[in-house]
Amino acid sequence: LHAAYDPDNIFAKMLRGEVPAVKVFEDDVALAFMDIFPQVEGHTLVIPKDVEARNLLDMPADKLGPYMQRVQTVAQAVEKALQPDGVRVMQFNGAPAGQTVYHLHFHILPMVDGSETRR
Numbered sequence: 001l002h003a004a005y006d007p008d009n010i011f012a013k014m015l016r017g018e019v020p021a022v023k024v025f026e027d028d029v030a031l032a033f034m035d036i037f038p039q040v041e042g043h044t045l046v047i048p049k050d051v052e053a054r055n056l057l058d059m060p061a062d063k064l065g066p067y068m069q070r071v072q073t074v075a076q077a078v079e080k081a082l083q084p085d086g087v088r089v090m091q092f093n094g095a096p097a098g099q100t101v102y103h104l105h106f107h108i109l110p111m112v113d114g115s116e117t118r119r
């Protein structure tokens, strides 16, 4: 769960501009982009910049507040843009918990009445 941060993970490459991303928000603290395999329409990911955090458990506490502020900003923007009936925010730590990419990210899923997802 507490392995070393791999600077060649796909989101780190995205932050360096080495792989493309459909960006929807960016400032000095965080980047938000569309998930490449969306579980629902509008599935968005928010990642912190300038920090080597594999997941929430590794995130320096002093950087968490500003980052979570951006998670909220993006969730509000998704809600405003898509007018869903609900917004699911999720985050996984470690493979058994469902984590597949090891740079901290929060998922934002706009949900509509009657929609079902695998998690």
Ligand code: 5GP
Residues within 6 Å of the ligand: 010, 019, 021, 022, 033, 034, 035, 036, 037, 038, 045, 091, 092, 098, 099, 100, 101, 102
């Ligand atoms: P996790 O399971 O680690 O919480 O979620 C990782 C998410 O990243 C998955 O929803 C997956 O679809 C998404 N993802 C993986 N590789 C890429 C990529 O190269 N680009 C984008 N935009 N999303 C990715």
